Every structure is written in structure tokens, then in C-alpha cells.
Amino acid sequence: MISEFKNYTLGEITKILNGSTPSTKKIEYYENGTIPWITPKDLSGHPFRNISRGERNITQLGLQNSSTKLLPRGTVLFSSRAPIGYVAIAANEVTTNQGFKSFICNEEIILTEYLYYFLIAKKEYIESLANGSTFKELSLTSTKNIPIKLPNLQAQKKVAETLGDLDRKIELNYSIIDNLEKLAERTYKYWFLDETIPDDRKNMIVRENVKIGEVVKIMGGGTPKTSNESYWENGDINWFTPSDLTSSKEIFVLDSQRKITREGLENSSAKLIPPYSLLLSSRATIGELAINQKSTTTNQGFIVIIPNEKISIYQLYFWAKLNKNKIISMANGSTFKEISKKDFKTIEIPIIKDTTSFNSIMHDYFKQIEELTKEIRILKLTRDKLTPRLIV
Incomplete structure (x- = not known):
């Protein structure tokens, strides 16, 4: 597909811009703002290539009184700290905080979509260029000096279309x-x-409200001693942390980033959780939800709810989702907020006399979601194997 290349640095073929944060002490910089302001957090678990807005907007006054820039549609956003490596393409005019290096492409030399996939393919290399003691950050100078071998525009287009077809299906x-x-x-x-x-x-x-702790089993998790390699090395038991959920944003989860061994399980407070239980993050980021597809364990940052014949996983999922604000409001703590199992068990859940019809309808919805999630994983695996082969 690709035969001839030219050598450049990113600084030679793109305009690279930093972002910034308007003073958070000035309410007029944010209140009723209409200008999208993107942070790395907005890209965590973001499943699409394009992004149109983040959690917060800024005002024209905020834009004028900070060093952030209004970036045009098609700008490639690359998170350059905390963490490094999130990539998205601006679907419209946006601004960013200082956690980004943003690229405006010279499209006579490099296509926006090709740069998007280049940054994904070279993530590990780019991360190695970062410096910092508190947290790693990629400097503007280092970013400008990143080398890139470019094929001609026609070849770039073929690469972008091949990978783009997979992403469009995803x-x-x-x-x-x-x-x-x-x-x-x-x-x-x-x-x-x-x-x-x-x-x-x-x-x-016929509805009745009861305490959640009276009708289902509630479990917690634990962390095997990290200094003991035998608890972790070559482990094959899933061990979820809240960050697994925030980075996934999927209803069904199959694999965790880290795994523990049987010895680690037996020598810690971690418990083996049956498949199709509800994992609810109870600290740091409270209220993130997922359903595990196979037996798993979690760290202590979870409350795990085990469904039964009377209370299905479908009911538990939407009950917890719609009660997220209530769950968060019950959290306590000075270092970080956390909701205890004791307090959680007191929250009321509505139950009904006969759930047969409800469960039948919900089963069909969730089965389709599970199948589509499985297909997404296969497509992502195909794309991720193909990307480094097409991007030199």
C-alpha cells in the first residue's frame, strides 16, 4: 500500500497549540458559557473519534482572558499529561485546558485522519518523551520534534479509510x-x-419499597499485597479497580487491566464474585457501574451487588444508575469520599410482585447490548493489530 516516504517532524507539517484554564474564581468565565472546553477527563472512555463538547463550557470572556485558543473543526486533540495519549478530532470549534497539545494539519502534506491514527500508533514512543517529577508531561518543544515518515496523500487516504471503516462500525x-x-x-x-x-x-x-441490604447480597473487595509477586505474576483472575470502569464506560466488562493469582485471592480480603453481578464504584469516582461477564474480584473501591430470583441484574443496574446522585450524597471522608456498605444497605429499592414479564423484555435488550459489545471488542482488536502495520 505504501512505497515512498518523506521524513518530517510534526512541527514542520502542523501548527501545534497549547490550551489553558480560565480562572475558576471568575464565575463569569464559565456561567452560561457556550464555547466547548475539553479536558483529558472528557476523553476518558470516549468511544468516538470526534468530540463536540466536554463536561464544561466557557464564555467569550473566559476565552479572551486566558491563553486558551479557539481551535477550528478538524483539529486533532492529543492529551499531553494526566494521562498522555488520549486522541480525538474536534467536530466543531472547541477550546482545551493545558492538558493538550492540539494539531492543526497542513492538509497539503498530512491528512487529519492520518495524523489521528499516527498519534494512536506512536503513543508509547510519545509517552517516553515526557518529563516531570509530580506527573509526566509532554513539552511543546518535544512535540514539535516528533519524527514522522509520511507517504503521499493518496496512500494516507487509503490508510485512514481502512482504519476508519472499522471505527465507523464500532x-x-x-x-x-x-x-x-x-x-x-x-x-x-x-x-x-x-x-x-x-x-x-x-x-x-404492586410496588413496595424495601432496603437494598434486605433483599440482595452485598459484597466488597480487597487488594492482595502488592509487594508479593506470587499474588500477581501470571495471574488469571480478573481484579477490577474503579479506573477499569471509568476507562471503559461499557455496561458489560470482560477483562480487567490487572489480574491476581489464586494465592493472591486466598491471602487477601478480595472475594470471587459470580458472573453477571453489579459492580458499583464506591470511592474516588463514586457510582460507576458495570456487569461482569465472568467470575471476578475487585479492589476495596467497590460495592458489589449480587442479583437473585426476586431482584434481577436488569433491575439492579437501572436502580443504581438512577440513584447515583443519592449514592454520592451519602458518601463521607476527608481524604476522598466513600460510601460504606453499611450506609449503602439502607437505601430503598422498589420491588414488584411479579417480575417475569419485565425480566423477559429486559433480557432481550441486554442480550443485544452484550452481543454488540462482543462485536466491538473484535473490531477494536482488528483495528489495533492493523494500525501499527499501516503506520510506519
Whole structure:
């Protein structure tokens, strides 16, 4: 596909810009702002190549009184600290904080989509260029000096289209999953929250509020001693941390970043959790949810809820999702907020007399979501194996 290359540095073929943060003490820099302001956190678990906005906006006044720049549509955003390596393409005009190096391509030499995949392919190399004692950061000078071998524009286009086809299918699947989750949430609300119950459903939907700790088993997790290699080396038992959930943003999780051994499990407070339980992060980032597809363990940053014949995983998932703010409000702590299992067990959950029809409907939704998630993993694996072969 590619035969001839020319050598450049990124500084020669792109305009590279830093971002910044308008003073957070000035409410007028943020309140009712309409200018998208992206931070690395906004890209954590972001499943799409393009991004149109982040969690916060800034105002025109905030833009004018800071060193952040208004970046045009098509700018490639690359997180340059905490962490290094998130990549996205601006879908419209955006600004960023100081955690980014943003690239405006000279499209007579390099295509935006090609640069996007180049930065992904070279993530480890780029990370090695970072410096810093508190946290690693990529400097503007180092970024400008990153070498790149470029094929001609036609070859770049073929590479971008090949990888883009895979990403478009991945993005389509995520969109379908999002729609299925919305339909499933509406179904949950109808059965458990709606005030008006049709006459033909009144005998089936008889609701009662009970404490969650009275109707399901609640478990916690633990961390095997990290200094003992035999607890970790060549481990094959999943061991989830809250960061696994925040980086995934998927309903179903199959594998954790780190794994423990059987010896590590037996010599710690970690517990083996049955498949299709609900993992709920209980500290640091509280309220992140996932359903484990196989037996797993977690660290102590979780409350794990085990479904049963009366309370299905489908009911637990949407109950926890819709009660996230309540769960967060019950957290305590000076160093970091955490909700205890004791307090969590007191939260009320609505139950109904007969869940057969509800579970049948929800099973279909969740089965489709699970299958689409499986397909996404295969597509990502294919893309990730192909990318370094196509990007020199």
C-alpha cells in the first residue's frame, strides 16, 4: 500500500497549540458559557473519534482572558499529561485546558485522519518523551520534534479509510447500544417508577419499597499485597479497580487491566464474585457501574451487588444508575469520599410482585447490548493489530 516516504517532524507539517484554564474564581468565565472546553477527563472512555463538547463550557470572556485558543473543526486533540495519549478530532470549534497539545494539519502534506491514527500508533514512543517529577508531561518543544515518515496523500487516504471503516462500525454499535439502553431505561421506569399504572397491570405491578441490604447480597473487595509477586505474576483472575470502569464506560466488562493469582485471592480480603453481578464504584469516582461477564474480584473501591430470583441484574443496574446522585450524597471522608456498605444497605429499592414479564423484555435488550459489545471488542482488536502495520 505504501512505497515512498518523506521524513518530517510534526512541527514542520502542523501548527501545534497549547490550551489553558480560565480562572475558576471568575464565575463569569464559565456561567452560561457556550464555547466547548475539553479536558483529558472528557476523553476518558470516549468511544468516538470526534468530540463536540466536554463536561464544561466557557464564555467569550473566559476565552479572551486566558491563553486558551479557539481551535477550528478538524483539529486533532492529543492529551499531553494526566494521562498522555488520549486522541480525538474536534467536530466543531472547541477550546482545551493545558492538558493538550492540539494539531492543526497542513492538509497539503498530512491528512487529519492520518495524523489521528499516527498519534494512536506512536503513543508509547510519545509517552517516553515526557518529563516531570509530580506527573509526566509532554513539552511543546518535544512535540514539535516528533519524527514522522509520511507517504503521499493518496496512500494516507487509503490508510485512514481502512482504519476508519472499522471505527465507523464500532461507533455505529455504540450508538445502537445507547439507544437500546435508553429503551431499557424507559421500560424500568414504567414498571418501577411511573405513578400511573394501567388497570390491566395493577395486579402485576404492586410496588413496595424495601432496603437494598434486605433483599440482595452485598459484597466488597480487597487488594492482595502488592509487594508479593506470587499474588500477581501470571495471574488469571480478573481484579477490577474503579479506573477499569471509568476507562471503559461499557455496561458489560470482560477483562480487567490487572489480574491476581489464586494465592493472591486466598491471602487477601478480595472475594470471587459470580458472573453477571453489579459492580458499583464506591470511592474516588463514586457510582460507576458495570456487569461482569465472568467470575471476578475487585479492589476495596467497590460495592458489589449480587442479583437473585426476586431482584434481577436488569433491575439492579437501572436502580443504581438512577440513584447515583443519592449514592454520592451519602458518601463521607476527608481524604476522598466513600460510601460504606453499611450506609449503602439502607437505601430503598422498589420491588414488584411479579417480575417475569419485565425480566423477559429486559433480557432481550441486554442480550443485544452484550452481543454488540462482543462485536466491538473484535473490531477494536482488528483495528489495533492493523494500525501499527499501516503506520510506519
